[in-house]
Amino acid sequence: MRRRRGFVQLAILHLLKEESMHGYQIMKELEERSDGAYSASAGTIYPALQEMLDQHMIELESGADKKVYFLSEKGNERLMEFANQGEGDFWGEWKERMVWRNSEESLRLRAALEGWETQLRRTMRQIRGNPERVEELISLIDEMTNRLKNHRDQ
Known part of the structure; x- marks a missing residue:
């Protein structure tokens, strides 16, 4: 699965609204805002920064010393969209997500998801060219999707 950087990007936009920063400052500030629950890496932050520059x-x-990033008008518009969605306190949500991300339950769920994804990909390779088995797999995935939707709504 493709890793999503949306929430990290949103956090960076919030930081840059407060002040312009260089990459290392951003990493340190994100860690501080989560009370240490999030440890930003260059491998996450710099690709996110590049993607936001591209957008x-x-x-x-x-x-002369460092590259300093600052919020553009388009970035400010993105922050306003987020605020208009009524999402509440961003930094409170940031901290809560990062604490959850490091919890035992979250780690177990991610491990289960990785195992499921591995098996799905193996199965997809094995059933190539067999329309009947492809339809069975699609039905299984649809059933699981519906069960998840029902579970979420309970």
Whole structure:
């Protein structure tokens, strides 16, 4: 599955609304805002920054020492969209998500999901060219999707 950076990007936009920062400052501030529950890595932050630069949500000022990122008009619009969704206190949600992410339950769920995904990919390779088995797998996935929807709504 493709890793999503949306929530990290949103956190970066919130930080840059407060002040312009360089990458290391962003990493340290994100960790601090989660009371240490999130340990930002360069492998997460810099690709997120590059993606946001490509989307024109942030801009870059290259000084003599460090690259400093700042919020663009488009990034500010994204923050306003988030605020209009009535999502509440972003940093409270940030901390809560990061604490959950490191919890035993979350780790177990992710391990189960990784095992499921591995088996799904193996099964997909094995049933290539067999329309009947493909339909069975689609039915199984649809059934699981519906069960998850029902479970969520309870």
